[in-house]
Amino acid sequence: MLSEPFNYDYAPYLNRPKIVWPGGKRLAFWVAPNIEFYEYAPPPSAARSVWYRPEPDILNYSMRDYGNRVGFDRMADVMAKYGVRGSVSLNVALCDHFPEIIERCCELDWELFSHGIYNTRYLYGMTEEQQREIIRDSRETIKRVSGQSLDGWLSPAISNEATTQDLLAEEGLLYTLDLFHDDQPMPVKTRSGKRFVSVPYMMDVNDVPVLNFRNISPQDYLQLIKDHFDQLYEEGEESGTVMCLPLHPYLIGQPHRLWLLDEALKYITSHDGVWLATGREIAKWYLDNHYDEAQSFIDSVKGAAA
Amino acid sequence: MTIEPSYFEYPHRGPGMDHDRYEYRRLATAKPVTWPNGAKLLVWVTLHLEHFPLNMPSKPFIPAGGMSRPGLSVWDYTQRDYGNRVGFYRLMKLFDRHGIKPTVAMNSQVAVRYPYLLDRIVERSWEIAASGTDMGHLHYGGLDEAAEREQVQRSFAELRRLSGQAVTGWHSPAHSQSQNTPDLVAEAGALYIADWINDDMPYSFSTANATLTQMPLSYDLSDRKILYQQALPSAVYAHQIEMACQCLRQEADTRGGRILSLSLSPWVAGLPAQIRTIDNLLGRILATPDTRAATGEEIRGYWVESTSK
Numbered sequence: 001m002l003s004e005p006f007n008y009d010y011a012p013y014l015n016r017p018k019i020v021w022p023g024g025k026r027l028a029f030w031v032a033p034n035i036e037f038y039e040y041a042p043p044p045s046a047a048r049s050v051w052y053r054p055e056p057d058i059l060n061y062s063m064r065d066y067g068n069r070v071g072f073d074r075m076a077d078v079m080a081k082y083g084v085r086g087s088v089s090l091n092v093a094l095c096d097h098f099p100e101i102i103e104r105c106c107e108l109d110w111e112l113f114s115h116g117i118y119n120t121r122y123l124y125g126m127t128e129e130q131q132r133e134i135i136r137d138s139r140e141t142i143k144r145v146s147g148q149s150l151d152g153w154l155s156p157a158i159s160n161e162a163t164t165q166d167l168l169a170e171e172g173l174l175y176t177l178d179l180f181h182d183d184q185p186m187p188v189k190t191r192s193g194k195r196f197v198s199v200p201y202m203m204d205v206n207d208v209p210v211l212n213f214r215n216i217s218p219q220d221y222l223q224l225i226k227d228h229f230d231q232l233y234e235e236g237e238e239s240g241t242v243m244c245l246p247l248h249p250y251l252i253g254q255p256h257r258l259w260l261l262d263e264a265l266k267y268i269t270s271h272d273g274v275w276l277a278t279g280r281e282i283a284k285w286y287l288d289n290h291y292d293e294a295q296s297f298i299d300s301v302k303g304a305a306a
Numbered sequence: 307m308t309i310e311p312s313y314f315e316y317p318h319r320g321p322g323m324d325h326d327r328y329e330y331r332r333l334a335t336a337k338p339v340t341w342p343n344g345a346k347l348l349v350w351v352t353l354h355l356e357h358f359p360l361n362m363p364s365k366p367f368i369p370a371g372g373m374s375r376p377g378l379s380v381w382d383y384t385q386r387d388y389g390n391r392v393g394f395y396r397l398m399k400l401f402d403r404h405g406i407k408p409t410v411a412m413n414s415q416v417a418v419r420y421p422y423l424l425d426r427i428v429e430r431s432w433e434i435a436a437s438g439t440d441m442g443h444l445h446y447g448g449l450d451e452a453a454e455r456e457q458v459q460r461s462f463a464e465l466r467r468l469s470g471q472a473v474t475g476w477h478s479p480a481h482s483q484s485q486n487t488p489d490l491v492a493e494a495g496a497l498y499i500a501d502w503i504n505d506d507m508p509y510s511f512s513t514a515n516a517t518l519t520q521m522p523l524s525y526d527l528s529d530r531k532i533l534y535q536q537a538l539p540s541a542v543y544a545h546q547i548e549m550a551c552q553c554l555r556q557e558a559d560t561r562g563g564r565i566l567s568l569s570l571s572p573w574v575a576g577l578p579a580q581i582r583t584i585d586n587l588l589g590r591i592l593a594t595p596d597t598r599a600a601t602g603e604e605i606r607g608y609w610v611e612s613t614s615k
Contacts, residue, residue, distance in 0.1 A: 037324075039318070039324055040318075040323075040324050040325045041324070041325070043312065043313055046307045047307065053366065053367055053446065053447075053482060054366045054446045054447035054448050055447045056447055056483065056484075056485060057447075058481070058482070058483045058501060058502055059480075059481040059482060059501075059503065059525070062501075062502035062503045062504035063503050063504070063525070063526075064504075065502075065504035066503060066504045066505065068330075068332075069330070069331060069332060069333055069504055069505050070333045070334075070504075070505055070506055072332075073332065073333070073334035073335075074334075074553075093316060093319045096319050096320055096321065097319070097320070097321065097322060097323070097324070097330070098330060098332075099321070100332060100335075101332075117316065118316070121313065124307070125307035125308065125309050126309050127309070130309055130313075130314070133314060215536040215537060215538060217538055217542040217545075217546075218542075218545070218546060218549070219542070219545065254526060254550070255506065255549065255550040255551075255553035255554050255557075256526070256527055256546040256547065256549045256550035256553070257546075257549075258549075258553055259549050259552075259553065
């Protein structure tokens with residue numbers, strides 16, 4: 001196994017070339033709802049256990065199913081109230097299971113990107129050709145249901161293979177969310193040398209790790225989001241930052257948590273320097289305006305070390 | 307590690323669910339439900355009475371509250387038993403004061419072991435729902451069907467015999483089912499189950515024997531999850547319940563009647579440090595306009611009536 005991912009070079013968060021977002025905005029805010037389908041009886045994986053209890057794990061299956069029955073619409077209503085579009089981290093099989101959810105996403109002008117086929121099918125152990133098959137399936141499904149191109153990627157259940165980023169770049173995607181190494185977009189090094197961007201996807205404010213893995217109250221989660229935003233907003237004056245709020249409708253769409261999303265979006269959208277963007281818009285702007293400068297900066301840092 | 311071609315086959319990839327238990331339903335576009343007498347929000351209080359045997363198995367998993375000490379788990383045993391000795395009576399007085407009839411989801415062993423406690427439930431005509439035999443006998447994937455049938459039958463038979471009630475509801479201990487649990491529960495004459503946590507409203511649930519109603523019993527909002535498993539302060543528990551109450555009550559104005567599920571365990575909510583929080587909370591919830599308490603069987607009946615119009 002590799003000792004590190006090798007998808008990027010060191011870039012200190014100091015003296016970087018300045019990023020300015022469209023309209024002179026200083027923070028690009030984007031929301032990434034994970035719209036997922038976990039299988040009731042998934043095929044076993046050699047890499048990990050799929051469910052937590054002996055199957056059928058109806059507790060955990062139904063907990064996630066809540067998002068598609070109830071949570072999604074509540075979350076979407078609150079986002080629409082504040083003019084915040086979603087960039088959907090999508091298990092693409094969901095397009096076939098629940099087309100009406102996808103129809104609403106399209107009506108709301110949301111971006112769709114791939115989070116694999118199902119959240120219970122992992123990339124672990126796949127050959128390059130097998131991974132390409134998942135990418136192709138994602139591209140065709142998203143095109144068929146929305147007319148959109150497949151530009152972004154978050155590996156299903158964050159399962160990665162060593163060649164995943166290389167393949168994404170070769171298959172023509174613009175950006176990846178698999179790397180959590182930075183608060184700004186960054187060039188990703190891949191074997192083809194194609195221009196490929198890492199867009200920040202922030203696990204620290206993602207509702208799954210925060211609410212499922214840490215015992216944190218909704219009030220504290222709201223404060224965490226505000227604190228996270230305040231700091232990035234301040235730093236964005238020096239050079240544009242990104243704040244991503246990754247969500248799961250099965251968690252945030254609960255009646256006891258919806259209020260905190262409302263409060264968080266009210267707070268964030270009340271700031272003038274915020275660009276309400278999608279993942280694709282951030283990646284494209286960065287590619288067109290800042291990617292080359294960033295690459296030169298990274299090269300100069302490397303040179304200085306030599 | 308080689309991934310076989312079969313890993314790329316998706317046999318259920320098509321419209322609807324990937325199993326046959328229920329149909330997909332999007333709550334936001336579902337036909338609005340009406341409750342009797344103009345009620346908008348029904349509060350379903352469930353009281354979970356359980357017996358945790360000292361020698362309960364740790365496989366396939368230890369349910370919340372189960373025996374966790376390296377040797378004899380006297381600590382866990384006695385703290386759970388506290389609920390049936392002390393906590394229950396604190397909550398009983400509280401429910402009496404607020405005029406609430408809860409649904410008591412109980413292991414049949416509690417009724418067998420504590421007839422005095424059962425009498426208090428029966429004399430108040432609180433609803434009894436079956437919840438297995440005891441916490442050492444979970445229902446889970448891989449459990450032998452004949453053994454599970456015996457557990458289900460025994461739970462219903464003992465509770466019906468000892469209480470004289472019809473006992474139409476079922477809650478699987480620790481929200482855990484085998485592939486067969488719903489079929490066996492329907493076979494035993496149940497009308498509703500409350501195990502799946504995928505909805506805020508009831509829905510129809512298919513079994514090999516009869517169609518059941520699956521009732522929304524909260525897991526995330528249970529006292530056990532927030533106060534015991536997450537060990538969060540009472541104020542955080544109360545705030546979450548109140549926010550849920552607000553959200554659901556508001557939604558009911560435009561989208562039809564809603565249910566607030568309050569899942570309480572006497573070994574958690576019945577503790578001295580929690581009881582006043584529960585008291586205040588019940589007071590505030592029941593003071594919400596167009597809100598009243600109802601039992602599981604009542605709510606099931608209202609729902610069936612409203613949706614069959």
